[in-house]
Amino acid sequence: MGMSVIISAATEQDTEQILKLQYLGYQSEAELYGDWSIEPLTQTLESLRTELAERHVLVARLGDEVVGTVRGWIDADGVGRINRLVVHPRMQHHGLGGRLLRAVEDRLLAQGPVRAFQLATGHRNLGNLRLYTAQGYRQSEVRQAAPGLSLVTLEKPATQPLATAV
Template sequence: ELYDNYRIDPLVQTLDAVRGEVADDLVFVARLGDEVVGSVRGFTDPDGTGQIGKLCVHPRLQGHGLGTRLLNAAEAALAADRAATRFRLHTGHRSESNLRLYRRAGYAQVGDATGTDGVRLILLEKEAAAQEFVASA
């Protein structure tokens, strides 16, 4: 609804593509009983950049810190298990709640791009050391 575009990548991704990502990427899932209420995926590029994507939280549970916990889990695992030295993610330009979450977590805009679905994306990054510093404070 936010973009009036039901062709955005997460909605049209094939089952084989999802299986490939789940097999290769770090995946964190938040559950409430048997119900999946949030998830995030990540992998590290050869240059040491931890790519974080597909962070989602069920609408009825948004605003309770679950997105922050999923993001923190992905960052910690990418740094510890995959040697990420910085983190990169993107979100749609109208996704104000996502942008607030990422900025509170220390991300800064480094550019923008247009997705294959035509949605303008905001690209954000932060150094891994910044997360380690915050965690140790």
């Protein structure tokens, strides 16, 4: 009997699994840029607990296992900021990243008002760039973040969430 992946708000009990998944998921990013000191790899449990209290943190669960996560918040300008989208490597390429992205967008729209969504990724992360483009995001800025690393900012206008079937 197969299990379905369920997306829900993260809880305090999820923090260790989120941090472990984040560490696993950002290994490839660190390797791409030769930088193992990136913040997702050095974040502490206490810092993650603070984010859990201040931002929307969603998880994708397969049974009791956290296999995906994403974070979002609305800034003072009404921009829904999205970051730390991570999907377990064995769960990638099955649409889970897109589902998490839409779920956090819907959560931010429900909090509202949101005029646009914005996220960023490294210029060499072609998989992320493809995913975000497929989800309607368009490049709005490229800036040098460090030697050998340019951050690509992508944005899309906010729209109302689709009605979900009950």
